[in-house]
Amino acid sequence: MATHALFESASGYAIFDIKLHENIGSHVKAVQDSINDLSKFGKMVTLVSFSPFKNAADALENINDISEGILSDHLKSLLELNLSKPKKGSKIVLAVSEVGLANSIFENLAIKCDASETSQEVLRGIxxxxxKLLKGLDATDLIKAQLGLGHSYSRAKLKFNVNRVDNMIIQAIALLDQLDKDVNLFAMRIREWYGYHFPELVKLVPDNYQYARIAQFIGDKETLTEEKLPELAILLEDDSTLAQNILDAARGSMGSSISEIDMLNISAFAARVVSIADYRKSLVNYLSEKMNLVAPSLTALLGERIGARLISHAGSLTNLSKYPASTVQILGAEKALFRALKTKGNTPKYGLLYHSSFIGRADPKHKGRISRFLANKCSIASRIDCYSGNSTTPPSTYPLLKTPR
Structure with a gap:
């Protein structure tokens, strides 16, 4: 049974001497009943020593050591000062709340430690x-110290590795999906708006991004001349034939004339569409770098977009790593799953994984098996990325993913 107790508070370390341990040690229920009564519990424990922390930084350093099961120099000196080194037949046993810390104390100081249920109840009473047991400390001061240390500890854990924060991936993929919708919507608007003036350009330039750049460059079709053909060809990826066709179409266009103020607004809108499209490209590069840093295995298996959508749908990489392969397989198809369960129909075979190239290349009769096999690999890859301490560099392709015969 424990003869002493180590109490770790937000203000410092305290060592208590446990009395009547032989009587109360075998009756845990008796300890539980006497904890709430200070008059009874005060007879069980007596304060031996209290060593406060120097400042908030010292308290945070010590609480980090306790959480990792490390014996700090502060605690080591306190134990050496108040608990003499046990000799053969010594009965000194220290009650400790953390098992990892108890092992470190025994390895470094050879002091026997106890983390049994009885010791935990005594520490709970302390x-x-x-x-009231720690003289010189007010209840409000202790609560303020606990609150401040709790905030500091949480902030320190969040800042442990800023490069592997998957919240940035969730925001980036959400913004990328929104930009895709906005760019397509704005491109349709600029085609319709500029089409009143130059309708033939729609069929000549089918790409939305190129169309916006060409509309911004041409402006009023009457100003397009032979001198502008080299610059127009550069915008069309050095396609001089297409540039000449646009010039010929502008000369014989059936579009209506447009005022200067209207053309200024159309050009400004075209410039805004081009800027949004350029920002979308930079966001894709950022997402690719972030995914290769946070989840390299999942990225090599599925690609940046699909891997980021899985992380976003799960809420975090940690949540995704906890999902079984059967859940990963249908992630994103929850409505179809519940509808099938309600109507007793066929359940979906894939969700977000459907966009993977492995499933796209497979025969229709093999898509279900490939999806199940791919979900197993995704589950393993997400766990490697989440719990691996060192960054891994997975191969560019996974040879095990083959279409079943």
Whole structure:
């Protein structure tokens, strides 16, 4: 049974001497009943020493050591000062709340430690009556210290590795999907708006991004001349034939004339569409770099877009790593799954994984098996990315993913 107790508070370390341990040690229920009564519990424990922390940084450093099961120099000196080194037949046993810390104390100081249920109940009583047992400490001061240390500890954990924060991936893929919709919508608008003036350009330039750049460059079709053909060809990826066709179409266009103020608004809108499209390209590069840093295995398996959508749909990479392969397989098809369960129909075979190239290349009769096999690989890859301490560099292709015969 424990003869002493180590209490870790937000203000410092305290060592208590446990009395009547032989009587209360075998009756855990008796300990539980006497904890709430200070008059009874005060007879069980006596304060031996209390060593406060120097400042908030020292408290944060010590609490990090406790959470990782490391014996700090502060705690080591306190134990050496108050608990003599045990000799043969010594009965000194220290009650400790953390098993990892208890092992470190025994390895470094050879002090026997106990983390049994009885010791935990005694420590719970000390924590409950700490403001009255620790002389010189007010209850409000102890609560403020606990609150401040809790905030500092949480902030330190969040800032542990800023490069592997998957929240940025979730926001980036959401913004990328929104930009795709906006660019397509704005491109349709610029085609319709500029088409009143130059309708033939729609069939000559089918690409939305190129169309916006060409509309911004040409402006009023009457100003398009032979001198502008080299610059127009550069915008068309050095296609001089297409540039000449646009010039010929502009000369014989059936479009209506347009005022200067209207053309200024159309040009400004075209410039805004081009800027949004350019930003979308930079966002794709950012997402690719972030995915290769946070989830390299999942990225090599599925690509940046699909891997990011899986992480976003799961809420985080940690949540995705906890999902079984059967859940990963239908992630994104929840409505179809519940509808099938309600109508007793066929359940979906894939969700977001349908966009993977492995499933796209497979025969229709093999898509279900490939989806199940791919979900298993995704589950393993996400766990490697989430829990691996070192960054991995997976191969560009996975030879095990083959279409079943």
């Amino acid at each position: 924590r409950f009556h700490a403001p």
